[in-house]
Amino acid sequence: MNDTYRRQVALMIRVMPLVFKIKDFAVHGGTAINLFHRNLPRYSVDIDVTYIPLEDREEDRETSLKNINSHLLVLKTAIEKAVPGIRVKHKPDVWKLQCVKDGTIIKIEVNGTKRGILGDIEKLQLCEKAKDEFGLTCFANIVSWSQLFGGKIAAALSRQHPRDLFDCRGITSDDFNAVKDGFMLCLLGSDKPVIESLQPNPIDQRDALANQFEGMTDEPFNYEDYQNARVNLIEVVNNGFTDDDKDFLISFEDGNPDWSNTY
Structure with missing residues (x-):
């Protein structure tokens, strides 16, 4: 290291x-x-x-x-x-x-x-x-773990930094469901439109992996691992929303959030 x-x-x-x-x-x-x-x-x-x-x-x-x-x-x-x-x-x-x-x-x-x-x-x-x-x-x-790891997921989707994707590697639907409230808290506090976080355009992070991550871990994590972690995270998060979640996010983006169902 x-x-x-x-x-x-x-x-x-x-x-x-x-x-x-x-x-x-x-x-x-x-x-x-x-x-x-x-x-x-x-x-x-x-x-x-x-x-x-x-x-x-x-x-x-x-x-x-x-x-x-x-x-x-x-x-x-x-x-x-x-x-x-x-x-x-x-x-x-x-x-x-x-x-x-x-x-x-x-x-x-x-x-x-x-x-x-x-x-x-x-x-x-x-x-x-x-x-x-x-x-x-x-x-x-x-x-709290919900705020901690939910915030990490939100950061990983927004910045796509190798450190964040490493921390989220292997995330499952159960992992996401356990911290969804914390994720929503951090997602809604972002300065980006929700859709940009949930469906981000891939950023080339090869330089960041080499200069800002390499040497931080002994565990294998090359650029292919990074890309796979990103694809998996986006899939897990987007598949983790209920219909009520989706309706709420739409109402929030429209500037008239409906807090009655879930949040």
């Missing part, structure tokens, strides 16, 4: 206990899946965060964003105290911390648009393989 990625994971594990202390934050994305739910099938090198509280009114969005940045400043100070030699840059306009130590860079990024939790958060410990490989352990508050 690539040593650059390995050093990023090691730094991320050192930082995670400090993220865990901020109870308004829950981790989502590839790190939550591969280092906590699964037993390190691949490295993941960033910490993606959901802000848990929901304010009462839409005009309080700015309050939420202000609170997110306040938490990030607290986290920045805590990281700088806990990790000697680290430099942490706060980017308030994108709700992000960039952490640099000895040339190794990781990011901690809060989603400023999709806030709140579907279901309950889970407190999970670092997986056994990561504990053995890095000689460290930590806990993380993780968004």
Whole structure:
């Protein structure tokens, strides 16, 4: 596995206990899946965060964003105290911390648009393989599995990045049905029309596979595997909708969502 990625994971594990202390934050994305739910099938090198509280009114969005940045400043100070030699840059306009130590860079990024939790958060410990490989352990508050893996499916359809398709490889109809609510939450929060996510035009991701994925896993995953994973994911998702699901999506796209049946 690539040593650059390995050093990023090691730094991320050192930082995670400090993220865990901020109870308004829950981790989502590839790190939550591969280092906590699964037993390190691949490295993941960033910490993606959901802000848990929901304010009462839409005009309080700015309050939420202000609170997110306040938490990030607290986290920045805590990281700088806990990790000697680290430099942490706060980017308030994108709700992000960039952490640099000895040339190794990781990011901690809060989603400023999709806030709140579907279901309950889970407190999970670092997986056994990561504990053995890095000689460290930590806990993380993780968004619900429905929101976590449903969001991963939505991201895989939208971006078609090899990391996302690797995480969704081999998905079955039962897997999708178990997280459909979380998928719908993330699908409807996208800036793309629904049809573009459900029937995406294939993107050539050979360069991304070579430059942004290779070295993250010891498991075989070539470009043919990537393409097969994409075809399977699109098929599973599109076959997983009931008539009520389809009617709801049409009403949502028409700007008059009918919440009465299912959602």
